[in-house]
Amino acid sequence: MKYISTRGNYEKVNSAKAITLGMVPNGGLFIPESIPKLNTEEMDKMINTSYQEITANIFNKFLTDFTNDEIEEVIKKAYNNVNFDDEDLTPIKKLNDNLYIMELWHGPTAAFKDMALQMLPHLLIKSKEKLNAKEETVILVATSGDTGKAALEGFKNIEGIKIIVFYPEEGVSEVQKLQMNTTNGNNTYVVALKGNFDDCQTGVKNIFSDNEFKAKLDAENIKLSSANSINWGRLLPQIVYYFKAYFDLVKKGEIKKGEKINFSVPTGNFGNILAGYYAKRMGLPVNKFICASNENKILTDFFETGIYDTKREFHKTMSPSMDILISSNLERFLFEMTDKNSEKLNGWYDKLQKTGKFQIDEESLKKMKEIIIAGFCDEKETLKTINETYNKYNYVLDTHTSVAVKVANDLKLGKIIVNSTASPYKFSTNVLKGLGEKMQDEMKAVERISEISKTEIHRAVEGIDKKEIIHKRKTTQNEMKKVVLEILGK
Numbered sequence: 001m002k003y004i005s006t007r008g009n010y011e012k013v014n015s016a017k018a019i020t021l022g023m024v025p026n027g028g029l030f031i032p033e034s035i036p037k038l039n040t041e042e043m044d045k046m047i048n049t050s051y052q053e054i055t056a057n058i059f060n061k062f063l064t065d066f067t068n069d070e071i072e073e074v075i076k077k078a079y080n081n082v083n084f085d086d087e088d089l090t091p092i093k094k095l096n097d098n099l100y101i102m103e104l105w106h107g108p109t110a111a112f113k114d115m116a117l118q119m120l121p122h123l124l125i126k127s128k129e130k131l132n133a134k135e136e137t138v139i140l141v142a143t144s145g146d147t148g149k150a151a152l153e154g155f156k157n158i159e160g161i162k163i164i165v166f167y168p169e170e171g172v173s174e175v176q177k178l179q180m181n182t183t184n185g186n187n188t189y190v191v192a193l194k195g196n197f198d199d200c201q202t203g204v205k206n207i208f209s210d211n212e213f214k215a216k217l218d219a220e221n222i223k224l225s226s227a228n229s230i231n232w233g234r235l236l237p238q239i240v241y242y243f244k245a246y247f248d249l250v251k252k253g254e255i256k257k258g259e260k261i262n263f264s265v266p267t268g269n270f271g272n273i274l275a276g277y278y279a280k281r282m283g284l285p286v287n288k289f290i291c292a293s294n295e296n297k298i299l300t301d302f303f304e305t306g307i308y309d310t311k312r313e314f315h316k317t318m319s320p321s322m323d324i325l326i327s328s329n330l331e332r333f334l335f336e337m338t339d340k341n342s343e344k345l346n347g348w349y350d351k352l353q354k355t356g357k358f359q360i361d362e363e364s365l366k367k368m369k370e371i372i373i374a375g376f377c378d379e380k381e382t383l384k385t386i387n388e389t390y391n392k393y394n395y396v397l398d399t400h401t402s403v404a405v406k407v408a409n410d411l412k413l414g415k416i417i418v419n420s421t422a423s424p425y426k427f428s429t430n431v432l433k434g435l436g437e438k439m440q441d442e443m444k445a446v447e448r449i450s451e452i453s454k455t456e457i458h459r460a461v462e463g464i465d466k467k468e469i470i471h472k473r474k475t476t477q478n479e480m481k482k483v484v485l486e487i488l489g490k
């Protein structure tokens, strides 16, 4: 299996190279040249196997330059009962005959990003090993919250890699800040930045595009890399849970073999839902994917009109991990919708860069709509849905999952599995508000949710205010490069 660039501007590479490079050096994203299929017989055999075995089957199809042993090894290291607190990894809870919740937050940081970020570091090390790449890798992350902690947990204590996370000092929640600043490990660095998330992101982008800086690090045999969802090694692990969900429902007799199901996905960067699309292409019986947005409903508008328009007001919502105006993985989906037409894609993305918007052709739009239904949910409805779901089913949703449940409830599609992307304990004050109570203090709200719902506090949050603060570095956007050099001892 080879990987090609969405922009048609790079040679074909194997998976080890695609994962090591992260994104295409000249701009663009790696995607598999063709999508491998799982036939009915292969799928039938997987119904009664473990999450790890399903993962191995899927990885084998995409990572053809890896041996079986190498694949076994990365799976053992990532998906074990130390990192995940549920044997199924992504257990499914039935709310009613047509509504199921797939909990993607049983990893170490209580967010779905663990599904990918527990795996990516091991894929990256293995890939480097295979390419005989001996350099030290420094992962730079700009985070608005969830990615930072998930990346820190994934990469901590991994040999040959250092990770530096920048977060906006005033832009993340108290729990998120505590989660990051209490991370142990011999290779983790967390830096608070004066400014907002955009300042963080711009600062990191500036470092990546500074050739002089790069040359300086090259001379020390250091390479910069990123952990965001444009890396194929982050997308691939996410294909697995879509299959797992289907097999679980078959096993429990909720659906018949081959019966089509729907998935509702709280969407930001379009990585989660894109992995689902690849699962469908591999043969998973899916009717529709529901692309659920919060008040930043650029994708809802896009799927309706074919116009992607970033020139709009940005809303800070209670589902912050979906507060995104440029969904980077959409590029991969559009590439597929145009039958891999790089020329078209280059045209659209040039327009986006120059004018802040682009419009796709009718044919691609029609094709898109056959696969995805998009919808959105405002702040009021987010709280209302948390409330109603709790009263009706005794189940507490987090704010992101609530958005996807609301959009799913508005459609009559038959059986829908909602991807639950965060534990309610991670966004406690707003979840509690949804349950009908007000509390400013996040940790007190955590305890109160536990009291009300009689569920255990997620281990990622439990007692976090009593842990030692390890990281205290602060900086400004102008000083970021200096901080990186300081950390690296250069």
Ligand SMILES: *Cc1c(COP(=O)(O)O)cnc(C)c1O
Binding pocket: 111, 112, 113, 146, 147, 229, 266, 267, 268, 269, 270, 271, 272, 273, 321, 322, 400, 421, 422
């Ligand atoms: C990252 C994240 C999302 C968005 O996922 P994408 O793959 O970027 O679409 C949704 N919910 C939570 C809680 C997240 O952390």
